[in-house]
Amino acid sequence: MKALCWHGKKDVRYDSVPDPRIEDPRDVIVKVTSCAICGSDLHLYDGFMMGMESGDILGHEFMGEVVEVGSADHKLKVGDRVVVPFTICCGECEQCRRGNFSVCERSNRNQALAEKMLGHATAGLFGYTHLTGGYAGGQAEYVRVPFADVGPVKVDNGLADDQVLFLGDILPTGWQAAVQCDIQPTDTVAIWGAGPVGQFAIRSAVLLGARQVIAIDRVPERLSMARAAGAITIDFEYESVLDRLKDFTAGKGPEKCIDAVGMEAHATQSLDALYDRAKQAVMLETDRPHVLREMIYACRPAGILSVPGVYGGFIDKMPFGAMMNKGLTLRTGQTHVNRWTEDLLNRIIEGQIDPSFVVTHTVSLADGPEMYKTFRDKKDGCVKVILTP
């Protein structure tokens, strides 16, 4: 079969690879009909995440048709149309039973490696380093889905791929980011990053009743998409984020802040951003946490910081004194996708949200390597790419 494989920094290729096969009775094989490039795939593309090996199949946002089912009892059968969450979970361990699916205790095949790096292993993820199990990803014609009686979400044929594909990652990620904020009707929610996750966080914050939503980015088309959902926008290349946030909140700062940027903040108009770039260049720091610093500084005392943006390793010069003295609450984590999928699928069916608004490019899987560049450089108005095998 054909798949997009990682071969090193900025080197993604459309390769021929062996077809996946059933390895465990709970597996199924899915024939992919649509997959997407995620912002967090760019951390792999840019070489900032540890644990990748040449030839690894990328991709953790995908959906398709079940074409083969393992021998164990299944809720799935051949021909079912499914969206597959990016987190692999067993459904039986203590964390899964609590709904903390992204920290499943059993699905990561490389537990020892993950424990060395993180202290404890987290869930296995599709196409996202050997620290998360080294599972083959979904930017491929076929994918083996482990624990398939737990994760995959069956969807009706009446819904188009681009309406439901994002149930596997970015829609629940934006939703959880907003839910973690425990939004109240009097709240101002500031969201750093108006990429796909930021866009869904904006809409989630609106649906959850935030009085005011503020989106911070520098890419004009992303800001226009944010304004379409009622967000006030701040272009950090032309305006002072801190001054504008104070303007919109009578000097008090937003009660809730969401970091939908993560480890590769592109801010340049501050000394701390320069410092991060210089340290990262000489490998003295893995991530660029400008947004985290700015959120801690901007957030109203006793507020909440929600971090769906991906961080990979070590950060430096965090204003933890401000964090502690302001009594801020920090909520983080990969998304517990299966907690939200049923509810969000119902909202899509009811028409409360139509996730297809975010798709700007649909191309064939073979064009994937080129689209990685387009998406990374935010060229051609690119916000979200769907690939069709």
Added chain:
Amino acid sequence: MDTPRTSVSRPRLARSAARRLGWLSIGLGVAELLMPRAIAGIAGMRGREGMVRACGVREIVTGIGILTARRPARWMWVRVAGDAMDAAALSLNHGPRLDSRTAIAAIATVAGVAALDAGCATALGRIERRGRPLGRDYSDRRGMPLPPSTMRGAARKDFGTPADMATPALLAPWPPSASRS
């Protein structure tokens, strides 16, 4: 969906070039501060290590200015002025030996960099006067069936924050939502 566009590639190119020149400035400045003798030797300025160090400080300050300013055009012009000072210093130092290969190479390099700096400064100035580029217009991509003002709070009817993500009532810094909404 209709996606009218205006060009955003030129401003990005100019800003990207400015960032590269900013980092070049810092790199050169650090080299001039740490290795003044070697730099002076390359430029044919032996014995003027103090001046090389001073240029290093200027380069670092200019580089930080370019990289941290919201409107970096004026800092790019500072770089051009610095290039002019460098060219003048080289000319004065070499004086009657201006025909030497080292002198010509050094002055030609400075002139080339000055042209690049001036081009970038001009482009940035034009962009800054014009204001922000519009890019593609995605203002029709709401993702919700009704205007945001109508959709605000639509999910609150049938969704409650899970207990493990809700702020415990005793820790809530504000009155609970029921009494505020």
